[in-house]
Amino acid sequence: MNFTKMHGLGNDFVVVAEFSSVPDRIDSLAQSVCDRHFGIGADGLVLILPHERADFAMRIFNADGTEAEQCGNAVRCVAKYVFDKQLTDKEEILLETRVGIQRLKLVIERGEVAQVTVDMGEPKLAGREIPTQVEAERVIDHPISVADGEFRFTAVSMGNPHAVIFVESLESVRLHQAGPQIETNLLFPRRTNVEFVQVHGPDEVTMRVWERGCGETLACGSGACAVVVAGVLNGRTSRNAVVHLQGGDLQIEWRESDNRVYMTGPSRIVFEGVY
Structure with a gap:
C-alpha cells in the first residue's frame, strides 16, 4: 500500500489514494497504520476515493479504528494531495465527506498548494442533533x-x-x-x-x-x-x-x-x- 504522510498544523494523517472503495477490516488497518511504535504513526488514516457527484471523496478513520464524520485538517491535506500530485488542476474542488459535499478553495504558490479555505457548512446547535442528551435548541454554558x-x-x-x-x-x-x-x-x-x-x-x-x-x-x-x-x-x-x-x-x-x-x-x- 503506497502512502503519503501529511499533517495540518501537526494533526497528522496517513493518506492513501489507491483504493476504489473502503477495504475490508478498515478498522484494523487504521489501528495498525496509525500505531506510533509498530506502524507509520498518525492521528488518522485518510482514504481518497473516486466519487460520481464530486471531484473526490474522503473517508477518515481515527487511530482507534472508528470512523470520523468530519475533519477540517484532513480535508486540507486532501486538497493539497490531489493538486500537488496532479490528480486535478482545479483551484476550487468539491470533496464528498460523510457530512456532504464540501467546497475547497486552493491558494497556489510556486505551483503548490500553500493554503486552503474550506466551506465547513452550517453549525448544528440543537442538543439532540449534535448529539447530546440535552433537550434544548442551543446548549450554551x-x-x-x-x-x-x-x-x-x-x-x-x-x-x-x-x-x-x-x-x-x-x-x-x-x-x-x-x-x-x-x-x-x-x-x-x-x-x-x-x-x-x-x-x-x-x-x-x-x-x-x-x-x-x-x-x-x-x-x-x-x-x-x-x-x-x-x-x-x-x-x-x-x-x-x-x-x-x-x-x-x-x-x-x-x-x-x-x-x-x-x-x-x-x-x-x-x-x-x-x-
Missing part, C-alpha cells in the same frame, strides 16, 4: 460534572460533535484527565471532541483539544470552527477570529450572511513510502 471537576460547555456540531469549554487559563487544565472523562460522558451518546479555550480578545483565542478516538492532538480544524461558533454564542468572540493551536494558527469565520463557517489554513507533505 451547560454544566457537566466529571471526576476531574465541574465544567460548563457549549455544544456545537460541525458534522462531528464538540464540547467547548472556556477557561481563564489553559495552564490550569488537566487535559489528559478531564478530556477522556468528558469525551465518554453519558451526555454525549456518540462521544464528543473536547476543546478548552482561553480568550485573548474578540478576534483571538488559544485552544487545546482532546479528540474523540485520538486523544490530544496538535490541531483540530472542525474544533477550531466550533470554538468560534461557541465564542459568538457566549459573547466572547467576534465572527472572524484567529485560533491558536499547538501546531499553528487557523483563521475561522462564521459568516452571518449565509450561516456557514469558513476555515483557512495550511497543510504539508512530510514523507512517502510503502506499507
